[in-house]
Structures are given as C-alpha cells and as structure tokens.
Amino acid sequence: MKHHWIDRYISEVARHLPKNQRGEVQRELESTLLDELEDRHGPDATEDDVLGVLKEMGSPSKVAESYRPSNQYLIGPEWYPIFRKVLLTVLSIHVGLLVLACAVSLFWPGASVEPGQAILYFLNAALESATFAFGIILLIFFLLERSGAVEEKPKEVWDPASLPESPAPGDLVGKGESILALSLVAIFLALLQIFRDSIGIPFTGAEELPFNDTYKKYLPWISFALVLDMAVYAWLFWRGRWEWFSRACHFAFDLFGLGVLFMLIQEVAIEWSSRLQIHLPDLATKFDSRQLYWIPISAAVVLAIEHGRVLWRARRKERRGISTL
Amino acid sequence: MVLNKEQLTALDQKLTLELRRGMLTLAVLGALRSPSYGYALKQRLAGRHLEIDQGTLYPLLRRLEADGLLTSEWIVDGSRPRKYYRLSPDGEKTLKALRAKWKSLVGVVEALLDETTQGTADDEETQGETK
Numbered sequence: 001m002k003h004h005w006i007d008r009y010i011s012e013v014a015r016h017l018p019k020n021q022r023g024e025v026q027r028e029l030e031s032t033l034l035d036e037l038e039d040r041h042g043p044d045a046t047e048d049d050v051l052g053v054l055k056e057m058g059s060p061s062k063v064a065e066s067y068r069p070s071n072q073y074l075i076g077p078e079w080y081p082i083f084r085k086v087l088l089t090v091l092s093i094h095v096g097l098l099v100l101a102c103a104v105s106l107f108w109p110g111a112s113v114e115p116g117q118a119i120l121y122f123l124n125a126a127l128e129s130a131t132f133a134f135g136i137i138l139l140i141f142f143l144l145e146r147s148g149a150v151e152e153k154p155k156e157v158w159d160p161a162s163l164p165e166s167p168a169p170g171d172l173v174g175k176g177e178s179i180l181a182l183s184l185v186a187i188f189l190a191l192l193q194i195f196r197d198s199i200g201i202p203f204t205g206a207e208e209l210p211f212n213d214t215y216k217k218y219l220p221w222i223s224f225a226l227v228l229d230m231a232v233y234a235w236l237f238w239r240g241r242w243e244w245f246s247r248a249c250h251f252a253f254d255l256f257g258l259g260v261l262f263m264l265i266q267e268v269a270i271e272w273s274s275r276l277q278i279h280l281p282d283l284a285t286k287f288d289s290r291q292l293y294w295i296p297i298s299a300a301v302v303l304a305i306e307h308g309r310v311l312w313r314a315r316r317k318e319r320r321g322i323s324t325l
Numbered sequence: 326m327v328l329n330k331e332q333l334t335a336l337d338q339k340l341t342l343e344l345r346r347g348m349l350t351l352a353v354l355g356a357l358r359s360p361s362y363g364y365a366l367k368q369r370l371a372g373r374h375l376e377i378d379q380g381t382l383y384p385l386l387r388r389l390e391a392d393g394l395l396t397s398e399w400i401v402d403g404s405r406p407r408k409y410y411r412l413s414p415d416g417e418k419t420l421k422a423l424r425a426k427w428k429s430l431v432g433v434v435e436a437l438l439d440e441t442t443q444g445t446a447d448d449e450e451t452q453g454e455t456k
Contacts, residue, residue, distance in 0.1 A: 039368070
C-alpha cells in the first residue's frame with residue numbers, strides 16, 4: 001500500500017521526461033527510493049516515512065529537470081536578445097503601418113468608411129499579420145539555433161593568422177540595416193498572406209477577382225523565396241558583414257525569387273487574352289499580353305545592377321590585393 | 326563595499342558549490358574503480374564528508390556513462406535489481422590523467438596560498454615596524 005506513493009511519484013517524474021529516457025530512469029529511481037527507505041527506516045517503513053523520503057527528494061518536475069538534456073529551448077540565450085530586438089522592431093513597424101493605413105482610409109477626402117468597421121478591420125489585420133510575422137521570425141531563429149551557427153568551434157591550435165580580415169567599409173552591414181531589411185520583408189510577406197483574397201488584376205464588371213487563383217497557386221513559392229531572403233538578413237545581422245557565403249546565398253535566393261515571378265507572369269500572360277475577352281473585349285484587341293513580361297524583366301535588371309555592383313566592388317578590392325570573396 | 330553576514334554566507338555557498346562542481350566528477354570516477362550502485366555511492370561519499378544530493382549524482386552518473394567513462398549493468402542484489410556503475414577502460418585512463426592534473430593544481434594553488442599568506446604576514450610586520 002505504502003509503495004503506491006513511490007509508483008505515483010515515479011510515474012509523475014516520467015511524465016516530464018523524453019520517452020526514450022523514461023524506462024531506465026524510472027527503474028533506477030525506484031531502486032534508489034527503496035534503498036533510501038530501507039536504509040533509514042528498515043523493512044517496516046510506514047506510509048509517513050515514504051512520504052517523508054519523497055518530500056526530501058523534491059518535486060517530480062524538479063527531479064525530471066535534472067535528467068533532461070540541457071538544450072531544451074527553441075531559442076537559446078545567445079540568440080534570444082537578437083530575436084527580441086528583431087521581433088519588437090518588426091511588430092512596431094507592423095502596428096505603425098496599419099495605424100497609418102487605418103487613418104488614411106478614415107480621413108481620405110471623400111472616404112465613406114464607417115469608423116467602427118475600419119478600426120475592427122485593421123485590428124484584425126494587425127493581429128493576423130503580427131501572429132504571422134512572429135511565427136516566421138521564430139522559425140528563422142529556431143533554424144539558426146539548430147544549425148549551431150552561434151557556436152564557435154574551439155580549434156586545437158589557434159592561429160592568430162586565421163583572424164578574418166577587417167571588412168571593407170562597403171562590406172559592413174549595420175545592425176539597423178539588416179533589421180530594417182528583415183522587417184520589411186516580413187511585413188511584405190505578412191501582407192501578401194493577409195490580403196491573399198484581394199490580390200489579382202481587377203477588371204471592371206468582373207464578379208470575381210481575375211488571376212487571384214493564379215496568385216494563390218504561386219503564393220507558397222513566393223513566401224518561400226521571401227523566407228529565404230529573411231534568413232540571409234538574419235545571418236547578416238549576426239555576422240555584421242557581407243561574406244562570400246551570404247553573397248552566394250543572396251544571389252541564389254534572388255534568382256529563385258525571380259524564377260517564381262517569371263513563372264507567375266507567364267501563366268497570367270497565357271490566360272490574359274481569353275479572360276480579357278470575357279471582361280473587356282474592346283481592350284483585348286489592343287493589348288498585347290507580352291507587355292506583362294516587363295515586370296520580371298525590370299526586376300531582373302534591378303537585381304543584375306545590384307549584384308553586378310557587388311561583384312565589381314569585390315573585383316576592385318582583389319586588384320588592390322584585398323580579398324573578401 | 327562591505328558585505329553583511331547574509332551576503333557573505335550566500336557568497337560562501339556559491340563559491341563552495343563552484344569549487345565542488347569540477348571536483349565531484351573526479352571523486353565519483355575515483356570511487357567507481359570498484360563497482361557500486363547510486364545509493365551506496367552516495368552514502369560512501371557522505372561517509373567521507375562529501376555530501377552530494379541525488380539530483381546531482383544520478384544525472385552525473387548518466388552523463389559519465391553516455392561519455393563512455395562508466396559502464397553499467399543491472400544486478401539483482403538481495404531483494405531487488407540495482408544498477409551498478411563502474412569505471413570503463415577509457416574512464417581509467419581519464420581518471421589517471423585527471424588525477425595527475427588535480428595533484429599539480431593542488432600543489433600550485435597551495436604554494437600560491439602559502440606565498441600570499443607569507444607575503445601578508447611580511448607586509449604586516451613591515452607596517453608594524455614603520456609605525
């Protein structure tokens with residue numbers, strides 16, 4: 001009868017442990033408690049004696065904690081201060097922009113929006129976008145944590161010559177700069193998700209929003225490309241400088257994003273004429289859907305200029321004998 | 326800043342804990358040259374005035390086992406099974422190396438403390454003569 005307290009205690013400890021540890025810890029704990037009991041009170045220990053020994057052992061959650069592996073957190077102490085800062089910045093910008101949007105919709109000349117409705121709409125949007133941004137940032141930092149990026153692996157023999165070169169002024173990335181970039185991408189991503197039903201190409205008289213289905217089809221890929229971009233900015237925030245790795249990732253992720261944009265436009269262009277003929281037959285004869293390709297071409301030119309500038313700067317440094325790439 | 330009695334006691338406890346932390350591993354490895362189960366080991370260490378609570382001892386044993394320094398087996402000893410730990414061959418080597426480092430450290434720190442004590446006594450003598 002008195003041993004049922006030990007069984008209950010051990011079961012409670014096990015409840016707080018990972019499954020693969022439970023059996024062994026339970027068995028050892030039981031053996032230890034019985035040893036302790038017998039040593040102190042002999043074979044005729046009373047129920048009070050059992051409860052006394054358990055009380056001395058401490059609460060089951062505390063005992064279980066001492067057995068658990070130490071790194072049981074989503075974001076460790078090394079990343080937490082940065083995570084907190086990024087999260088606060090992103091959420092502040094979110095709230096600020098939505099308050100601004102709400103104010104504009106209310107006070108725009110000729111606006112006929114009911115104040116109560118507008119405030120409720122924007123509060124809902126703020127909550128949705130904040131939750132979404134929080135989830136994305138948490139995921140990025142969780143991945144950084146698990147990648148072990150923060151750990152400086154100690155080398156057996158440390159050579160001062162292995163110290164990284166001081167970055168050129170152009171390679172330095174300020175914390176504010178990377179936080180801002182990260183925040184803007186997060187906000188853009190959140191808005192694309194929240195207003196997913198309102199994005200398309202509006203035609204007068206159309207009952208549904210044409211091309212919203214095409215947009216939604218590509219939304220997961222667009223989101224993925226933006227999340228990759230955010231990972232680069234989080235990395236830059238930590239490193240504080242552009243390096244060959246971050247540059248290569250940035251280039252590859254931009255290329256990926258451009259590919260997604262191109263495929264989206266291509267699908268819209270293919271269906272453009274048929275849908276235009278349904279909604280605006282007069283315009284259908286005048287408009288060439290190939291003009292839509294200017295969107296990905298313009299994006300490609302902007303990216304080519306940006307990455308070309310970076311490469312040119314790196315080559316110039318090489319010529320001067322400073323290698324950073 | 327002058328510490329009050331409670332602060333001094335708290336600081337003393339904290340520093341003692343820090344001092345014991347590293348040393349406990351050495352003591353446990355040393356004690357497990359002959360096989361023992363957790364409770365018996367705890368009692369044995371307590372008999373040498375080295376009190377260690379179960380919340381520290383059992384996780385330490387499991388960690389040392391996971392690191393390959395201890396081996397364990399369940400033996401039905403008397404009325405119930407008990408998990409016996411003992412030093413593994415790698416544990417033996419590690420213990421030997423740690424013991425050498427321990428001796429050297431104790432020697433260095435003792436010499437330093439003696440030197441400091443001597444220095445303080447000399448200083449006090451000099452100050453007394455000056456006065």
